Amino acid sequence: MAKAKDLTGKTFGKLEVLHRSPKRSKRGRALWVCRCECEAITEVQSHHLLSGSIISCGCARSDAGKAMQQYNKEHLVKDGVYTHLLTSKVRSDSKTGVKGVTITKNGKYQARITVKKQHIHLGLFNTLEEAAAARKEAEEKYFKPLLEDMMTMNKAEIKKYIDTTLLTKQEAMRVTGQNIKGFDQTVASGNLKPFYDHGEGRSRVRLYHRDDVEAYARQAEKRRRETYKEIWTVVIDGHKRPVYSEDEARKMAEEAADKSSEVYIEYYRAEDGQEAFLNPNGYGFEPVNWADS
Incomplete structure (x- = not known):
């Protein structure tokens, strides 16, 4: 059996990993003792932490439920x-x-x-x-x-809530930095669940809660930084696309520069945590817009 990766001291959402549990799951998988931000102690399997499918002791889901109940009470209930x-x-x-x-x-x-x-x-x-x-x-x-x-x-209140809290698929993809195929796989695997899902086929409407999307994006970025030695993130009009070679990053930026208004390349090196920008004329600590070059 492969040795479980040591997650001690790492943070996943609201969970901080304290140490490996002496117990295992029913299928023999490693369990980790975690402390939640609410101070509760819980045990979570490695793959749930690494995939981002579990980010709290359950209080995050409870908090979201309470917030939704309060919203319903304030905005969707009339005369009981x-x-x-x-x-x-x-x-x-x-x-x-x-x-x-x-x-x-x-x-x-x-x-x-x-x-x-x-x-x-x-x-x-x-x-x-x-x-x-x-x-x-x-x-x-x-x-x-x-x-x-x-x-x-409630027309104004509902519109404000939707505009500030809920994201369309395209908006969510901008936050996670994924293409359509990658985002669809994330949703299909249950790692990111729609906040609102209604209809079927072409008439299906899915909206994603901003907090859920941002939490997943943070976990995905953390996993990438732990997995790869170097990461180049091409930012095209606010839409992030991580790649894993300088040549690929340059090629993507050059192609996007002709049809986009803002194109930047963020660089991260895992060895020493170095962060910089890859500009048309080389690396630097100040970004240069490829679309202006």
Whole structure:
């Protein structure tokens, strides 16, 4: 069995590795005793730390959940009603295909609506169309005023939250420095999970929480610096692309300089932690824009 890499003293997200645990996982993998920023002690497998899939004792997920609950309470609840549920789709196991309409044992269609945790019986009907019409009329009566109020009250707040907190795929890729294939692999492996994921196929919308993306980017950069002796990071209009040879970095920068406004190359040497910039005329501590050269 290969010797486990010593992670003692390293930091992964909110976790600081204290020492190797004498225990192993059920599959015989190495466990590391870690102290979280919240002072909790936990044991984590090596690959979870190195992949960035675990970055806390669980408090990060809890904190995110509490923050989301607070946001929902402040922005998505009106008169005790969680307005997001008012526009949710019909359940996949519905036998009628109409929200709030069920079939009774005697074949009648029963229409209901729930408002402020109170179930309101709308009647029994001979046809699905009649029951669906009764349900729609009730939604207009009970739900529409709540939704209109929420849109008026929170449109600006919701837009501000989305603009400052959530990232599109392209924006997230700028932060992580990955191309499309690399980013898709990161998401597919579960190392970075969408904060919002809705729809299917071309209509699918995925948004990523800025904190999650930045945490993953830090872990990825740390792993690269621990793995490679030298790293050149080509920054094209704010989009970072790490490469592992000077020739490749120069070639990428030269190609991007003709069609981009800002192109820089950051350099890191693991041996002594040296950081600098690779400029068109050589290395230096001040960056030169390749697009201006």
